[in-house]
Amino acid sequence: xxxxxxxxxxxxxxxxxxxxxxxxxxxxxxxxxxxxxxxxxxxxxxxxxxxxxxxxxxxxxxxxxxxxxxxxxxxxxxxxxxxxxxxxxxxxxxxxxxxxxxxxxxxxxxxxxxxxxxxxxxxxxxxxxxxxxxxxxxxxxxxxxxxxxxxxxxxxxxxxxxxxxxxxxxxxxxxxxxxxxxxxxxxxxxxxxxxxxxxxxxxxxxxxxxxxxxxxxxxxxxxxxxxxxxxxxxxxxxxxxxxxxxxxxxxxxxxxxxxxxxxxxxxxxxxxxxxxxxxxxxxxxxxxxxxxxxxxxxxxxxxxx
Amino acid sequence: xxxxxxxxxxxxxxxxxxxxxxxxxxxxxxxxxxxxxxxxxxxxxxxxxxxxxxxxxxxxxxxxxxxxxxxxxxxxxxxxxxxxxxxxxxxxxxxxxxxxxxxxxxxxxxxxxxxxxxxxxxxxxxxxxxxxxxxxxxxxxxxxxxxxxxxxxxxxxxxxxxxxxxxxxxxxxxxxxxxxxxxxxxxxxxxxxxxxxxxxxxxxxxxxxxxxxxxxxxxxxxxxxxxxxxxxxxxxxxxxxxxxxx
Numbered sequence: 160x161x162x163x164x165x166x167x168x169x170x171x172x173x174x175x176x177x178x179x180x181x182x183x184x185x186x187x188x189x190x191x192x193x194x195x196x197x198x199x200x201x202x203x204x205x206x207x208x209x210x211x212x213x214x215x216x217x218x219x220x221x222x223x224x225x226x227x228x229x230x231x232x233x234x235x236x237x238x239x240x241x242x243x244x245x246x247x248x249x250x251x252x253x254x255x256x257x258x259x260x261x262x263x264x265x266x267x268x269x270x271x272x273x274x275x276x277x278x279x280x281x282x283x284x285x286x287x288x289x290x291x292x293x294x295x296x297x298x299x300x301x302x303x304x305x306x307x308x309x310x311x312x313x314x315x316x317x318x319x320x321x322x323x324x325x326x327x328x329x330x331x332x333x334x335x336x337x338x339x340x341x342x343x344x345x346x347x348x349x350x351x352x353x354x355x356x357x358x359x360x361x362x363x364x365x366x367x368x369x370x371x372x373x374x375x376x377x378x379x380x381x382x383x384x385x386x387x388x389x390x391x392x393x394x395x396x397x398x399x400x401x402x403x404x405x406x407x408x409x410x411x412x413x414x415x416x417x418x419x420x421x422x423x424x425x426x427x428x429x430x431x432x433x434x435x436x437x438x439x440x441x442x443x444x445x446x447x448x449x450x451x452x453x454x455x456x457x458x459x460x461x462x463x464x
Numbered sequence: 465x466x467x468x469x470x471x472x473x474x475x476x477x478x479x480x481x482x483x484x485x486x487x488x489x490x491x492x493x494x495x496x497x498x499x500x501x502x503x504x505x506x507x508x509x510x511x512x513x514x515x516x517x518x519x520x521x522x523x524x525x526x527x528x529x530x531x532x533x534x535x536x537x538x539x540x541x542x543x544x545x546x547x548x549x550x551x552x553x554x555x556x557x558x559x560x561x562x563x564x565x566x567x568x569x570x571x572x573x574x575x576x577x578x579x580x581x582x583x584x585x586x587x588x589x590x591x592x593x594x595x596x597x598x599x600x601x602x603x604x605x606x607x608x609x610x611x612x613x614x615x616x617x618x619x620x621x622x623x624x625x626x627x628x629x630x631x632x633x634x635x636x637x638x639x640x641x642x643x644x645x646x647x648x649x650x651x652x653x654x655x656x657x658x659x660x661x662x663x664x665x666x667x668x669x670x671x672x673x674x675x676x677x678x679x680x681x682x683x684x685x686x687x688x689x690x691x692x693x694x695x696x697x698x699x700x701x702x703x704x705x706x707x708x709x710x
Contacts, residue, residue: 197602197629293707294503321628323502323657324695325702349629350658352695364631394643410636413660413694414682456632 160187161223162312162343163208168217170203177203178214179366185345185359190338192357193347194451200366201347202242205316208345209239222311235263238310240301242317248290252281252300255289256307263308273340274303277333295326302333312343319348331356351452362455369458374451381449381457383407383423386430387415391441399437406433408460417453466493468620468651469514473523476509483509485674486523493619496642496652498662501671502702507655508624510671514653515622516540528619541569544613544650547624551609554598558589561597562612569616583611603634607641614645621645623654627661639664659694668694670701677701 163185170178178200185191193201206212208219210230219226221233246255256278260267271278281299284292289300298318305313315334319327331353338344346357354360354374361371370377390396397416400409409418420430431444449457469491476484484506491497501507512518514527516536525532528542552561559580566576584593587607597605606626614621623642627635639661646652654665662668662682669679678685678701682694689697 196631196634199631321503321625321657323702324659324698325502325705328699351632394647410633411639411664413663452632459631459633 161185162187162189163191163219163221163345165204165208165219166217168204168207168219169215170200170207170212171215176366178207180217181363181366181368182217183361183368183371185343187343188338188341190334190344190346190356190358192354192360193345193363194349194351194354194360194455195347195363196349198365199363201363202316205239205241205314205345205347209237209314210234235308236311238305238308238313240305240313240315240318242320244297244301246289246297246301246304249288251286251288252292253285255300256303259304260307265308267307270307270309273309273337274306276336277306278303294322295329298322298326298330299333302330306337310342312345313337315344315346317347317349319350319353327353351450351455354451360451362451362458364455364459364462367462369462370454377451377454378449381454383419384425385447385449385453386418386420386425386427386444387412387447388418388430388434388442388444389415390434390439390443392439395437396434396439396442399439400434403433403436408457410456412453417447417449467491467526468493468495469497469525469527469653471510471514471523471525474510474513474520474525475522476506476513476518477521482674484513484520487671487674487676488523489669489676489679491620491651491653493651494646494649495667496646496654496665498665498668499653499655499671500662500668500698501655502705502707504707505671505702505705506674507671511622511624511653511655514539515543515545542619544616544618544621545624546606546609546613546621546626548606548626548628549624552597552605552612555596557594557596558584558600558608559593561608562615565612566615569618571616579615583615587611603630603637606630607634607638610638610641610645614650618650620651620653623652625655625657627656627658635661659698662694662698670698672702672705673707 161184166182168178168181195201207214207226208221210226210233222236224233226233256267277299281296319330334344359373362369397411400406400416400418405420407419407421409416427444427446434444435442467490472488474484474487475482487510499507513520513532516539519533527539530538556564562580563576584590627638642652667681669676685697686692689700691697
């Protein structure tokens with residue numbers, strides 16, 4: 160069953176094509192990720208799907224409803240958490256929540272079950288003004304407010320940007336629980352490591368989707384064997400490898416350098432031979448499974464060629 | 465080894481609240497030092513003191529050899545700063561931004577001219593030099609902002625989440641520039657939420673609830689916490705944090 164259908168959506172701002180002929184489908188109950196950097200077009204897509212922005216061309220439906228014709232109906236069934244904190248700073252935690260419940264003609268009590276796990280973490284501060292909350296707590300309150308009318312589908316625009324590793328992990332655990340309750344979730348993030356937590360992802364860059372698939376399949380489609388290498392002087396190794404005629408691509412990746420070779424049948428031994436040319440101390444080479452970020456970089460390079 | 469930054473029991477208190485709680489560490493000249501911590505751990509407060517923008521409540525610190533109590537203005541002259549949020553003026557052109565920052569930091573007119581030509585050709589921005597910075601893609605803006613932050617050849621550059629929201633290829637190009645600056649002797653003091661970037665630092669510190677809970681090379685920290693990812697090191701250190709904030 161399809162929850163969201165996007166067909167050839169285009170949105171331009173002046174000369175800038177923010178969304179360039181984007182099409183995809185999201186199934187009911189799916190946790191779908193839009194993965195890409197700032198300026199990729201993620202927010203424009205969210206705003207089009209939540210009926211806050213009109214596309215130049217193309218069509219989109221949410222739960223079978225047209226984003227232009229049926230915008231009022233859509234607004235009643237979606238929950239939207241924008242990238243920028245958009246609650247009322249001068250209202251308390253409780254007042255914000257009550258406000259959003261009232262706007263949707265419901266009460267906190269009616270749908271309390273849905274937000275219980277999240278709300279209980281901020282309940283001790285229910286009389287504090289939203290503007291005085293810490294980043295992590297604001298994020299939890301915003302999620303509660305987006306959920307209080309029991310939406311069928313939840314749109315979360317970069318909910319974890321600028322948030323530390325611990326809070327990010329907690330947030331994704333909350334999303335996992337919401338998914339179990341059958342809510343369709345579309346979430347965007349610039350953090351590639353979060354992509355693996357989604358059922359399916361779209362890798363998006365400069366307004367275009369480069370690939371849509373499950374995280375596992377995206378990684379599997381990586382075109383060549385990928386190697387990780389390191390040496391005591393890793394910066395020297397990076398320079399050497401970049402200058403080497405046998406190396407195809409090569410970039411820093413945390414503790415290691417990730418590289419592919421021009422030869423399709425390269426193995427760890429042949430990479431070791433190339434990397435060992437300058438006799439660097441502490442050299443280590445191994446064959447590795449690519450991550451989503453490796454795939455993203457690979458697709459970006461293919462597209463720019 | 466000469467020290468670029470020395471902190472000894474550095475403390476900043478707001479009322480009863482110890483935002484920075486007796487922090488001590490050194491940063492060597494030319495080092496890439498990663499300054500990590502959970503939201504609300506006190507990183508921004510500590511960084512503001514080291515940049516000469518705020519006085520500590522107690523403790524000692526010198527930056528580029530200058531005292532954070534008595535020589536704030538000298539500190540400001542000898543450091544560079546950029547962040548994700550504030551970097552360049554969108555409604556000035558690339559050249560105007562360079563001229564403006566060069567002028568503020570007292571670089572002579574002739575020198576600004578030579579260096580800005582160099583800079584623009586290194587970055588490959590010849591065609592864009594007279595365009596408004598606001599028209600540049602984010603990745604370019606951040607690379608330019610970094611170049612501008614070290615335009616006056618400071619001893620130390622402070623980078624506050626410089627790569628937030630930037631695509632993975634540009635993020636790596638940005639780190640190439642950081643490495644190059646460090647190789648030229650500039651000390652780099654950097655905060656980030658990307659744990660893979662923590663690996664690119666010579667040493668990192670992790671702040672939790674106002675204190676530096678760990679400080680070592682990435683390899684040693686991973687050994688100590690018996691894991692092979694920095695993500696895990698950070699998680700183990702920060703999950704017990706009582707404070708959270710922006």
